[in-house]
Amino acid sequence: MSDLRAQTHNFGAGPSPLPTSVLQEAQGALLDFAGTGVGICEVSHRGKEFAKVIKDAEAGIRSLLAIPATHSILFTQGGGTTQFASVVLNLLAYHAQKPKSTTRPTSLNVSPPKMDYVVTGTWSKKASTEAHRLTELLNPHNPTALLNVVANTKPSGYTNLPRREDYNFSPKGEAAFVYYCENETINGVQFPEGTEEEGSFPFDLVPEGTPLVADFSSSFLSRPIANIDRYDVIYAGAQKNLSPSGLTIVIVRNELLVDANDPRTPIPIPEILSYKTLADSGSMYNTPPVFPIYITALVVKLLGETGGLEGKREVNDRKAKALYEALEKGVEKGVVELNVAKEARSWMNVVWKVAGGDEGEKRFLAGAEAKGLRQLKGHRSIGGIRASLYNAVTEYSVAQLIDYINEFVAQESK
Template identity: 40%
Template sequence: MKHNFGAGPCILPKEVFEEASQAVLDFNGTGLSILEVSHRSKEFEAVVVETERLVRELLNVPQGYCILFLQGGASQQFAMVPMNLLPEGGKAAYLDTGVWASKAAKEVKKLGQVEIVASSSDKNYTYIPKDYSIPTDAAYFHFTSNNTIYGTEVFQTPATNIPVVVDMSSDILSRKIDVSEFDLIYAGAQKNMGPAGVTLVILKDELFGKSGRNLPTIFEYEAHAKAGSMYNTPPVFSIYVSMLNLRWLKAKGGVEVIEQENIIKARMLYDEIDRNPFFKGTANTEDRSRMNVTFVMENPEFEAEFLELAKERGLIGLKGHRSVGGFRASIYNALTITSINALVDTMREFEEKHK
């Protein structure tokens, strides 16, 4: 058995893979593959409608928000957000908590001013900054809720009276959130929602045209909203598999239930890291991510040996990002407690071997 701890593309439930594989051969009895069916067909239009409905239901999205299924990943949103929200000559405020937050801020500089309200780069992004001020004259405030490389997560939305934008690519649908606290949420699907290729955007209708810029139409949120996410050919397969995964999440009991499972999984792994004398966590305890657990060996010379043992035990994707080193266990929604137990058992096996 393989246990997939890779940071992305994500692990998905077995039943989602099975149903998706059938649709590759014959989608909904049409005699066509989901890979070739027209995005204008009534069968696929029903998929888009259901996927949107499931997002609204699972996240309790209030009235006055639209839901878009776009392409280009979160990286395209780094540019689309300021294009649509930042007026000419305006300023945006950004919290710098990692590589992706930093890259998002850099895109703003091509369109206007950016103020970094705080940064944890001084300690290699091992913590979430606290007690910073958000300028009231900024067009919006942007932060990244979960930092996949560094294993930190923001659990409390910063308080401000200006529009709040959040990149939730790696923790969307993993825990309950109050969507009304945000003006725009974006998330690449490939962590908890579905396969790579589709990007979820949830934004207030009142943000349309906020920047006053004359944008190419394909970069306008309003254009995509008016077209029902079909301004151009959408990522059909990615949306379809996302729908299947959202059905699975709903059947489990929704976000509230999966959040409790994620808390248990993260606690089990962090408890072993803190107990086992061969390992230590890299992120500040209070800021530890439930989605991406980063840790290293007390003696770095053992790391290659542990990775080899993990490979022998069927543990895949544990090698840490080069910015942190060591190990990274990504424990997204579909990863089971069985896989957590397998990792913990392997860590204990290594401990016993070297006592």
């Protein structure tokens, strides 16, 4: 490892740091993969060498998360943003094609279904906007589906989570799906891990039979996913904890894999966005993102060898707690502002502001850069400071950041 890499602490929100040992192994594979004399970026995605890579990546993810056989794992492209549309198209198709229930009025199969969105930050807001735009664009006079915002924390500036009484799910049989974002990268808001903590997602309030969809992009493989068998679709951009950008993981219940060409489908689904097409082709309907999948296979292997997700949860929990404790001391000194409610704080993306407005922020960032603390500037849409604590960010790097925060607070509070 180069001296410069050892002295640099990368807190970027994505693309994120990758384990140094993985990058070192990949260096050799770029020139000669598996003794073939051909680099990993040059091998055929149809060849036996890559077939083993994608098989290992899938098996590793399935094992780490204990994904049941009822669900398929897909490797696709376009980032989480493409899934905003894919979810709508595939889930509306499933809703239209599933057998009519004898326990609900037939008219519900004809009337436009609802799409239930929980909006807790920038990404869930973007997802709901795309859902509304897509259905209105295709049929502006008779929308294919109707957007129902189940809960919305925008009035708080996306700094908290909905209370149980805030949720307004559509009645049983009326919604094609329920959608939420488990961790909001930009706003630093995350649902608690379990089901009993304040702010936890209310699985029990989701009507029986309504598919549940979740964006896990920023926390995927940072800890186990509670109630994983309750989800019908989970997707995650892999550039946070798994690989370089260019790969998205989709976990989908097999029941939802419906034919894109079925005449009952209310919206045409491009083949490349069809979950069934991807599943039937083993994620090789077209050329997949070979290198990111290769890196993913290496990362999941490393996770399995180093304590699995239970071990990773413990490390990530320590990192987040230590950083928040340091920031709380800065709050007491009047140098730091922590606006996200405690029960809603993300342990992957920690956001805060410093006193002094833009000038204070510039001083903080300049001092951080001088110490090798990189990519701490908050998202351009909200400003401030953001430290992303993904799996490859070491406890040593977090300790270096905490030391600098303590130093900055002491200097600014004189």
